[in-house]
Amino acid sequence: MASGYPFQDIEKKWQDQWEKDGIYHAKDLPASEKGRKFFGLIEFPYPSGDGLHVGHPRSYTAIDIVTRKQRMEGKDVLYPIGWDAFGLPTENYAIKNKVKPQDATKKNIGNFTRQIKSIGFGFDWSREIDTTDPKYFKWTQWMFIQFFNAYFDDVEGRARPISQMAIPDVVRAHGDEAVRQYVDSKRMAYKAESTINWCPRCKIGLANEEAQGGVCERCGNSVEQRKKAQWMIRITKYADRLIDDLSHVDYLEKIATQQINWIGRSEGAYVDFGIEGETRGQLADIVTVFTTRPDTLFGATYLVLAPEHPLIDTWLNEKDVHNADEILEYRKGTKLKSDLQRQENKEKTGVELKGIKAKNPATGELISVWAADYVLGGYGTGAIMAVPAHDERDMEFAKAFGLEVRTVVSEEGVAVNSGLLDGLETKDAKVKMIEWLEQNSVGQRMKTYRLRDWVFSRQRYWGEPIPIVICKTCGYVPVPEAQLPLELPPVEAYEPTDTGESPLAAVRSWVEVACPNCGKSAERETDTMPNWAGSSWYFLRYCDPHNDKAFADPEKLKFWMPVDLYNGGMEHTTLHLLYSRFWYKLLFDLNHIPRECGNEPYRKRRSHAMILGEGGIKMSKSKGNVINPDDMIVQYGADVFRMYEMFIGPYDADAPWDTNGIEGVKRFLDKIWRLAEVLSSEPWPEGPLTPELETLYHQTIKKVGEDIDAMHFNTPISALMILVNGLSDAKTLPRHVAEGVLKLLAPFAPHFAEELWAKMGNTTSIHLSAWPAYDPAKLVASTFELVIQVNGKVRDRITVSSDISEEEVKEKAMTSEKVIAQLDGKIPQKIVYVKGRLVSVST
């Protein structure tokens, strides 16, 4: 007896049929039809050699369910798929196995494609993209050149073509070279010497976002600080917009919060401290500090500079300091400390810059100046005014070195010992102090950010070549658009170098090139782009993936953008998600994205959680607890696998894999299958449902629909189980109800529902059929169970008519034997009736 769902015979058949009929192909419509579109997006996968993880299908299925429902509700759905295929693991694999990264990528994509297709997602494969395809990265390179050719207009608060930038006369007066340097210093994509995070294991420079906590995001090794000329992108200019525009989009709150924290805006003031040498008197130098508490300036009893602060070099060179040896020694020690060590040991260390004094602009006092590594070179101005009375760290330092502590804010939060500020509350004192600073030209209101510019250079092979030629005469010259894409040359060895030079530098035939501008011999930039480049705009390419005239036709962008629902991992919150929002805004400012698309790429962002191994520990090869999707599909079929991953728990919570749990879902589908066999082997038992089942059916339609919209995927499956359990006892069953159940099931188990749908005689796909509607009038049953509470405890339950009046309810309550027994003669003080639910009697 065939007791189960024969998925082997069915799933592949429908996958082929759907592909043949193109039922998942999104149609490009005129922008005026925008109301009909739905763009659902999952983060396109990195095709690693390990193949698909069970975590991938969790989010793909979730968005598959949402988009299938949208399609059944009549929307023109775009649910695309592609490959984010540049990156280190592939390159490392290629090096180890002596194959070309291109070939490894091709093989991995093939494997991922096979796996993903076997799960039956409604992806529009005709729009498949691959970031390593020259036809794709041509546009990544083109965009980089647009950024190179742009500057940020601080007045308008947006990026503009650099050709429109005004050159100050003073610069112009210094000649062409000065103008060129000035222009280069203003570009949105610029090359600059900077201290970067260097991972000695991966042999690569990392962006701050990739080196959080001082360790390499990929390998976990602790990073070193290295000075290197790097291509950077000026994301800091967008800090405010990246924060402020979050209020116009629907992101999970923790995602928005994390981005805001990462950008780290803090408001305060710059304060200038004049420097005096002990022996030489007033010097020309000024140390500018940043503070969020300008109101505590009167309590600033010393100054601290980061050890790498450039003014220290000046004072060393000019012999203004008396203890040069001590200072150099301290600097050396600081350099050796990795970020991790600095975090572990928070004891305050430092050295006084003897011979140097700073003048507190508020008090006129001369205060000592120190170098200490608890002040970071990369944040604010790299120098602080120390107010030990009101800052814990300054206090620790002051204690360690016996420095003066002066209280300037009372415990009630009122300024004291602060001259003009005395008696003011902190908020007002801040305002007044900033006014004073500005009037006396010793400071100004200022915002600072934790966010740094985006380090965009990588010293590896498997990435997009940065399309710049470096010419001795002309400086940085972009590769002409007609010569794009600039492809990677074949290379003998992909190994990264310890010197921090890209493997491309060794390919002289590729590096040496005529300057596109003057024709003289020049060299190509040999750094490549980070893997975040191609993923920063891929959703735009999905709108028009085969265009070879532009990255996308503006008319198509107008129709499809923004993305309606974007799902991805929390780990990308301060990486891909932040970068791509920035990239989009930059293109938007430069008029490459139509106004109609809006200034944010994603309308709604949600996040999946992890699937853990059995027992709740993370799946890993070393623990041997990895579940392979391929095995699950062979054993249970795609639909059971999909449905189990949804049933496993709330979508936004981690959940452990449970082999027994998947059996339960299998039983559920098997049960429907057997039910359908019974129904189709007899004359159809046409006839009405009982009133209870009729109500349950309509309630289930409502619940399944609302839960899908709310991204709750475990509860609608429970609801469907309850409905099917009920219907399996029904004596009669209308055909439209049977079809309705299949439709509700279709987003979750698309092959299964399609097969039974076809068996019922339907000739077009269930996935193109109309989503069932519920009748609000049928949501309420004709009777309900009235709960009667006495003093908050349930004492009786009676079945009553739904249209029972409050008076009748109270009457029933007071005549209940159990209530009478409980009251024991006492007179109720209060009777509360909650309509359709319960009545509460209290004494």
Place this chain on the structure above:
RNA sequence: GGACCCGUGGCGGAAUUGGUAUACGCAAGGGACUUAAAAUCCCUGGCCCAAAAGGCGUGUGGGUUCGAUUCCCACCGGGUCCACCA
């Protein structure tokens, strides 16, 4: 140290957002069918009590309320992100 989140049966988890706690599923025990097994079907199932009645129960202790898993306060435990950020 800061920000945010979470504590419900043996397990994964429900609970209309202040209204019957433990839906649904798993595992377990008992039974039916079977020579037997698998599959399937039926029954039981928070704790205390022999059962009923009753009492106790959503990490702990308080509070608000006719009524609290839900709201407020304190504490305990766990998690995530950030962190010498001035």
